[in-house]
Amino acid sequence: MSHILLEPDVELADAYRDNGVVHVRGLLTADEIETIKVAFTEQVELDNSIGHNDGVPDDDPLARYPRFVQPHRRPELEVGRLSRHWMLEPRIMQRVQQLLGPTFAAQSMFYFKPPTARGQALHQDNLFLRAHPETCLAAWIAVDDCDAENGGLKVVPGSHVYDLECPEPADESESFSSVQVSIPPGLSTVQTEMRAGDVLFFHGSTVHGSLPNSSETRFRRSLIFHYVPQASVEIATFYQPLLTPAGDEVWIDESAAGGPCGTGWELPEGH
Numbered sequence: 001m002s003h004i005l006l007e008p009d010v011e012l013a014d015a016y017r018d019n020g021v022v023h024v025r026g027l028l029t030a031d032e033i034e035t036i037k038v039a040f041t042e043q044v045e046l047d048n049s050i051g052h053n054d055g056v057p058d059d060d061p062l063a064r065y066p067r068f069v070q071p072h073r074r075p076e077l078e079v080g081r082l083s084r085h086w087m088l089e090p091r092i093m094q095r096v097q098q099l100l101g102p103t104f105a106a107q108s109m110f111y112f113k114p115p116t117a118r119g120q121a122l123h124q125d126n127l128f129l130r131a132h133p134e135t136c137l138a139a140w141i142a143v144d145d146c147d148a149e150n151g152g153l154k155v156v157p158g159s160h161v162y163d164l165e166c167p168e169p170a171d172e173s174e175s176f177s178s179v180q181v182s183i184p185p186g187l188s189t190v191q192t193e194m195r196a197g198d199v200l201f202f203h204g205s206t207v208h209g210s211l212p213n214s215s216e217t218r219f220r221r222s223l224i225f226h227y228v229p230q231a232s233v234e235i236a237t238f239y240q241p242l243l244t245p246a247g248d249e250v251w252i253d254e255s256a257a258g259g260p261c262g263t264g265w266e267l268p269e270g271h
């Protein structure tokens with residue numbers, strides 16, 4: 001067990017402040033996880049056209065099982081309704097608000113990560129969301145048991161106190177995304193081991209990513225949300241409209257492109 005696991009006698013906010021990443025056991029029940037898993041898997045196997053275009057080749061496992069980005073904006077689909085429900089669900093939202101204060105929801109995503117699929121190289125989420133002046137926070141829900149074999153998330157505790165780093169090219173034999181950041185000096189990656197229904201909360205500067213799914217049989221599905229404090233005054237347009245905890249749509253200013261990489265630097269939308 002890694003030290004990012006929330007101990008019963010530790011406050012969530014204290015653990016988050018110290019590590020920038022907190023693993024909470026069993027927030028969703030087995031039945032709730034089953035409903036999510038079945039709905040998303042049936043959707044992608046029936047029609048994967050709502051998947052995000054990451055430009056992968058046709059013979060890539062991710063071509064058949066593309067990640068879904070912003071599925072909560074598809075109310076006509078069960079996966080859309082489920083995404084929106086869980087994005088605002090009090091067990092998640094109350095914990096997010098303990099960490100951020102008054103909160104807007106900004107993004108939903110679902111990763112299938114089928115057997116042999118590539119992972120996502122180390123990165124910091126707020127490079128993409130560009131929430132300002134406050135950073136974003138992720139709630140990463142394990143829909144399968146996730147570990148090193150099936151490409152479970154790797155995180156760098158303590159990296160949240162560092163600024164955003166302008167990324168370098170990633171090794172695309174291991175990562176479907178093309179950019180990666182380095183591990184801050186003196187810190188190291190922790191391989192998470194999560195059970196279905198566990199949730200990992202992490203800060204927008206926390207360095208994290210995943211290796212390929214080296215299993216021949218196990219998927220590594222996850223439902224992922226990103227949030228920003230209501231104190232944010234700007235965010236990249238892709239994440240708008242934001243949602244209040246009551247589900248009302250809100251628009252704030254659009255953040256300028258570039259961030260730590262300077263002007264002219266463009267990242268793909270979604271991340």
Ligand SMILES: O=C(O)CCC(=O)C(=O)O
Nearest residue numbers: 111120125208209210224
């Ligand atoms: O699930 C993964 O492998 C990566 C997800 C991720 O990095 C993210 O949600 O920002």
